[in-house]
Amino acid sequence: MTNSAPREVVLGVTGSIAAYKAAEIASQLVQRGIKVTPVLTTAACELVCPATFEAITGNKAITRLFEPLSNPEIEHIAVANRADLFLIAPATANILAKAAVGIADDWLSTTLLATRAPVLFAPAMNTLMYEHPATQENLRILKQRGCHFIGPESGRLACGTVGAGRMADPSHIVEFALTLLDPRNDLRNVRVLITSGPTREPIDPVRFISNRSSGKMGTALAREALFRKAHVTVISGPSEVAMPYGVEVLYVETAEEMAQACATRFSECDVFIAAAAVADYKPDHVLDTKHKRSDGPLRLSLVENPDILGTLAQRKAPHQIIVGFAAETDNLLAHAREKLTKKNLDFLLANQIGIPQSGFGTSTVRAYLLHASGETADLGLLPKETVAERIFDRVAELIKKRTATQGASSL
Numbered sequence: 136m137t138n139s140a141p142r143e144v145v146l147g148v149t150g151s152i153a154a155y156k157a158a159e160i161a162s163q164l165v166q167r168g169i170k171v172t173p174v175l176t177t178a179a180c181e182l183v184c185p186a187t188f189e190a191i192t193g194n195k196a197i198t199r200l201f202e203p204l205s206n207p208e209i210e211h212i213a214v215a216n217r218a219d220l221f222l223i224a225p226a227t228a229n230i231l232a233k234a235a236v237g238i239a240d241d242w243l244s245t246t247l248l249a250t251r252a253p254v255l256f257a258p259a260m261n262t263l264m265y266e267h268p269a270t271q272e273n274l275r276i277l278k279q280r281g282c283h284f285i286g287p288e289s290g291r292l293a294c295g296t297v298g299a300g301r302m303a304d305p306s307h308i309v310e311f312a313l314t315l316l317d318p319r320n321d322l323r324n325v326r327v328l329i330t331s332g333p334t335r336e337p338i339d340p341v342r343f344i345s346n347r348s349s350g351k352m353g354t355a356l357a358r359e360a361l362f363r364k365a366h367v368t369v370i371s372g373p374s375e376v377a378m379p380y381g382v383e384v385l386y387v388e389t390a391e392e393m394a395q396a397c398a399t400r401f402s403e404c405d406v407f408i409a410a411a412a413v414a415d416y417k418p419d420h421v422l423d424t425k426h427k428r429s430d431g432p433l434r435l436s437l438v439e440n441p442d443i444l445g446t447l448a449q450r451k452a453p454h455q456i457i458v459g460f461a462a463e464t465d466n467l468l469a470h471a472r473e474k475l476t477k478k479n480l481d482f483l484l485a486n487q488i489g490i491p492q493s494g495f496g497t498s499t500v501r502a503y504l505l506h507a508s509g510e511t512a513d514l515g516l517l518p519k520e521t522v523a524e525r526i527f528d529r530v531a532e533l534i535k536k537r538t539a540t541q542g543a544s545s546l
């Protein structure tokens with residue numbers, strides 16, 4: 136999320152057994168520099184303690200409608216006006232019902248009527264309560280009214296049953312909240328396809344050839360595109376890094392599988408970013424059984440993998456933007472410029488590897504942005520999140536230019 140302005144979230148905690156997880160949500164939001172005003176319903180106070188939320192957020196927890204009148208800071212209309220987001224997590228069947236029909240009988244439900252900020256509900260309840268036609272109808276009404284929802288998920292519930300009703304993962308809720316809080320929307324309706332992480336080329340059923348790519352850059356790109364309201368699909372090789380909530384992720388293993396997935400999805404995208412470290416070579420033959428020491432030396436013969444970026448760039452439609460990555464230990468800029476030209480890319484991020492703090496698996500990267508026009512911008516050593524921001528600044532600029540040109544030519 137862009138740090139331009141401090142943001143404020145009203146965290147409504149209602150009387151669900153999942154209320155204790157709201158403390159984790161509050162903590163994650165505070166760690167990201169967001170002001171959190173906790174609001175606990177009477178039922179929530181039976182399950183969790185307001186003091187927990189006060190300690191985590193540094194703000195008074197609102198628990199009663201009438202008490203705050205003496206304090207203009209937390210008077211409900213004032214909070215309704217200044218909040219950037221209302222996040223109700225967990226959201227009981229009761230608060231959904233009240234919000235759907237406009238009942239205002241406590242601080243939270245009253246303020247929900249008074250606010251025009253986006254509202255995000257994370258429902259949590261027993262499966263039968265969730266599936267009840269009344270709850271389903273309330274969800275439908277609230278969605279139609281523009282409220283946002285995350286979950287519930289299916290799984291084992293506190294009441295012992297297994298089914299839908301478990302609150303979404305707190306970190307997913309925070310990710311979604313951050314997307315809603317980010318005011319940028321310059322990629323709204325833009326479909327972004329990103330490749331990420333390494334590929335694995337099998338030698339036998341237990342061994343493979345791979346590289347040190349972690350998937351951090353692809354994840355940072357996906358998150359940035361999401362914050363700017365793009366539709367994001369990631370085709371990822373094996374990676375430990377979790378993709379942000381809201382991204383469609385297709386997992387693949389080999390370069391061949393990545394090439395196939397890209398070929399299927401490429402025509403649907405407006406922006407294609409090839410951030411994956413695709414293995415250039417694979418064994419020409421995969422052994423059916425594990426090669427043992429007793430079988431003697433293992434000799435590998437390697438053949439080239441498909442050139443995913445090169446192949447797709449040939450299918451590029453006029454409206455599409457293609458961004459490449461180059462990671463080199465030597466002659467970085469010369470190799471990068473050659474790749475940019477040969478593959479007819481719109482621009483390319485060149486990444487110096489083999490130096491401290493830059494390259495595969497690190498959180499920062501020594502980066503250069505090479506434009507098709509011939510310019511090269513030295514970005515310096517930057518966190519991967521900032522590199523992702525610069526990349527999408529450039530993408531947004533190109534989209535704007537193209538839209539302006541199309542508009543002018545259709546006059």
Ligand SMILES: Cc1cc2nc3c(=O)[nH]c(=O)nc-3n(C[C@H](O)[C@H](O)[C@H](O)COP(=O)(O)O)c2cc1C
Pocket residue numbers: 148149150151152153176177178179226227228229230259260261264
């Ligand atoms: C231990 C306990 C756990 C509960 N868990 C849930 C729940 O997960 N979801 C839900 O909708 N209601 C749950 N309830 C019922 C609500 O607390 C009850 O409907 C209450 O009126 C909700 O008020 P509120 O929405 O103002 O917080 C639970 C009740 C108890 C006693």
